Amino acid sequence: MSFLALPPPYDFDLSTERFRAFGVDLANLWHEGGLHRIVGGREIRIERAPGGVDVDPLDDETRAVVLKLLGAEFELDPFYAWASGQPVLAGLVLRLAGFRPPLAPDPFESLVTSITAQQVSLFSAFAIRNRMTERFGDRGRHAYAFPARDRLARATEEQLVAVGFSVRKAEYVIGLARAEIDLDALAPLDDDEIRTRLTAIRGLGPWTAEWFLARHLARPRAWPAGDLVLRKAADVLYGLDVYELGRRLDPFQNLSAHYLLTGTRVVPAAA
DNA sequence: ACCCAGGCATTGG
């Protein structure tokens, strides 16, 4: 059990809320007060600790993945300073102080997760994704590794349909797994170039590309305007069109989106 | 038995 510091402020319970909000997530498993995940073929456990987390076991690879997973790279101080003068967000950053949006450490996992969440409720998406993970991912003591890209490249549409995918989404996932694109090579590119390359792939639309920028690459200006919950928040909380709100939140669209979405769950009265 | 849910590609005008 080794301590891993996170940049202050950091609130473990708020920052891991997403892993509990929609039921079980086998690849990011909440179990007995800690978060379990497979890193480098081994299961790790992450627990709350003052000023950061305790991680067991912890090596260099695990350190990097956990920092990514827990959103260590977000700069909260400039966001809070800006948000304190903003309607709605001023209240949310007080109520959600220390919330760091969790990120998807792996690009393929990020995209497949989004495909499963397209159009359907997140409860439904988690159920289907868990059956896929159980079927195609390696099992640890408690958690499962998210299915590897080369494993899904060898899967058949029928196998994915059997775990609850629509035929269309099964085609998307297998097509992505088998595509030529090097997903790690996207990281140095600018936002628009990444949007263009991702949406050229069948099954990856603007919403999916934007969440990739937001939840995998932590790009500050990523703004999933097509997101149903975000559109609703823009309308109900601001009385604005979601695109207009996105312009007003520049250059903090990503953190704003996460605070608005988490706020609707954690602070339903204020958001 | 409905209806909706953190989209997308496809088809038809």
Added chain:
DNA sequence: CCAATGCATGGG
């Protein structure tokens, strides 16, 4: 170019 349509499951 924009509107309409099908998709499969889980929860209400």
